[in-house]
Amino acid sequence: MNGQHRRIPTGVSAWQRLLGLSAILWTITLAGCEPKIEERQPAPLANVKGVVTLEGKPVSGGEINFVSPDLGGGSGLIQSDGTFEIAGEIESGEYTVAANPFGEPGKEAGTEIPQRVRSPSLSPVKVTISPGANDLSIELKQ
Numbered sequence: 154m155n156g157q158h159r160r161i162p163t164g165v166s167a168w169q170r171l172l173g174l175s176a177i178l179w180t181i182t183l184a185g186c187e188p189k190i191e192e193r194q195p196a197p198l199a200n201v202k203g204v205v206t207l208e209g210k211p212v213s214g215g216e217i218n219f220v221s222p223d224l225g226g227g228s229g230l231i232q233s234d235g236t237f238e239i240a241g242e243i244e245s246g247e248y249t250v251a252a253n254p255f256g257e258p259g260k261e262a263g264t265e266i267p268q269r270v271r272s273p274s275l276s277p278v279k280v281t282i283s284p285g286a287n288d289l290s291i292e293l294k295q
Contacts, residue, residue: 196244203289211235214262216255219248220273250278
């Protein structure tokens with residue numbers, strides 16, 4: 154054969170072997186890479202009650218809402234003496250407070266509530282709820 158080496162055909166090219174090996178490596182890699190969904194641990198729970206005032210005077214009624222994009226929220230009715238209590242427990246943390254008049258049209262309580270506090274996206278009123286019992290004084294401003 155005059156010193157020449159003859160290559161024996163194997164039926165599989167080097168390129169095909171490389172692609173096959175890459176496919177095997179990707180399969181092994183992806184098998185251990187399941188997407189992980191991070192579960193948020195709930196914050197400690199809190200009971201919330203208090204009084205809502207406007208310029209030092211109790212609000213005559215309405216509805217109060219505690220809103221948080223991360224924690225959810227809670228709501229309750231404002232009584233004629235300005236007191237409220239959130240139904241059930243909510244998670245402790247930072248909340249935006251919104252308040253709205255409540256009742257039949259023309260007979261609504263809390264019509265003195267400023268317009269800017271009626272929407273959680275516009276309300277400047279923020280509170281921090283601590284774990285356990287919370288007795289808040291929420292002062293609204295015109």
